[in-house]
């Protein structure tokens with residue numbers, strides 16, 4: 001086993017720990033809880049177990065922590081969230097973290113613009129747009145009450161007229177990375193409202209990294225096999241060696257699990273395999289363009305949709321946190337096809353899309369650019385786990401411990417906050433607490449650092 005960066009991420013009281021305590025390096029081949037993955041779920045699980053004073057080992061495939069919530073500052077010299085950016089809900093970690101970090105947070109604007117060709121939608125047109133969204137949401141919610149789950153496209157009212165394509169994008173591909181016909185009405189209806197959010201000026205990924213400060217982890221150590229022998233233990237295999245634990249928490253995405261990158265011995269029960277297959281990841285990517293001189297003439301963090309005539313559309317978050325970054329989001333089947341064509345094609349699309357909406361001069365204003373390609377990220381293989389129609393129960397199934405030793409956590413298992421950092425975080429806390437209970441640990445209050 002490689003020497004590891006094990007210093008003690010501690011916190012006998014994580015709630016109070018503004019600066020974590022550190023202990024001497026410790027051996028890594030045997031522990032109480034092996035945590036696979038250092039994204040939001042893995043970090044939360046480690047926080048909870050550390051707070052209970054029990055031993056754990058975080059094993060991470062990538063050379064960095066954060067998973068799908070990571071902020072880059074090198075590409076543009078300003079924070080750019082490669083994955084999650086919106087911290088949803090009034091109880092979110094960004095707000096809470098301000099009390100003990102230097103990070104700067106502020107409410108995300110609640111409104112949005114709609115572009116119709118090269119002009120903004122007028123007041124009455126915006127009302128039509130919002131009305132189309134409300135009626136669509138109502139249709140989906142009503143369908144979710146039915147005896148059998150249906151796909152969200154079937155639940156749309158028939159009279160959306162030419163607002164239908166943008167409504168489909170705003171309710172499906174943009175938030176969940178899948179077209180409405182691939183989304184379960186029950187799953188979408190159960191998902192918590194995402195209408196109040198905050199932004200972190202330094203990036204959501206920077207915030208998560210701050211929450212993980214001091215957390216020991218074995219980086220660049222992809223787990224290849226998880227063996228549960230008859231004895232009461234789990235052997236977690238990486239190319240660098242084996243970590244033997246009493247329990248394992250697996251937070252790898254359902255994309256990674258479905259691809260068979262981690263072999264389970266014995267094989268997972270069919271119930272869990274089916275659940276993983278039913279929670280396929282949708283496609284969502286950010287295409288960031290650095291625009292000189294605010295050529296779009298928009299305020300910081302303005303969100304813009306287009307009254308499109310089909311799936312070939314996007315969302316724009318302009319002047320992110322007051323920087324020159326215009327972030328164009330693509331998702332669903334169109335986003336998947338585009339990302340498969342590579343970064344150049346994505347940047348070209350975003351540039352042309354903006355030029356069509358704001359004029360040809362935009363092309364000249366583009367300086368540096370970058371596109372994420374989450375479907376090709378080897379340790380994610382997609383963006384967000386949205387349940388296939390009829391399969392909302394897959395989330396609950398995946399939380400059932402396997403052979404009393406293996407616990408799954410991560411955004412995919414959260415019933416209402418799936419597809420969010422907060423959901424991933426909560427799921428990590430829950431898995432850790434389930435294990436601590438098994439270990440006979442009397443649980444005190446959960447750490448206060450609980451993102452949503």
Ligand SMILES: Cc1cc2nc3c(=O)[nH]c(=O)nc-3n(C[C@H](O)[C@H](O)[C@H](O)COP(=O)(O)OP(=O)(O)OC[C@H]3O[C@@H](n4cnc5c(N)ncnc54)[C@H](O)[C@@H]3O)c2cc1C
Pocket residue numbers: 036037038039040041042059060061062065066067068069082083084085086087088221222223224251252253256261262284285286374379380382383384409410411412418419420421422424452
């Ligand atoms: C483009 C995009 C935009 C998004 N926008 C938002 C948003 O605005 N707000 C929001 O709340 N959420 C958003 N999300 C979703 C959010 O990022 C995820 O829900 C959340 O980060 C998932 O956390 P997790 O811990 O479940 O999984 P991950 O972050 O995927 O963490 C799993 C970890 O496991 C590691 N791993 C995988 N395989 C192995 C292995 N074999 N061995 C060891 N380690 C392994 C991975 O490297 C990773 O670090 C977005 C996602 C994307 C992609």
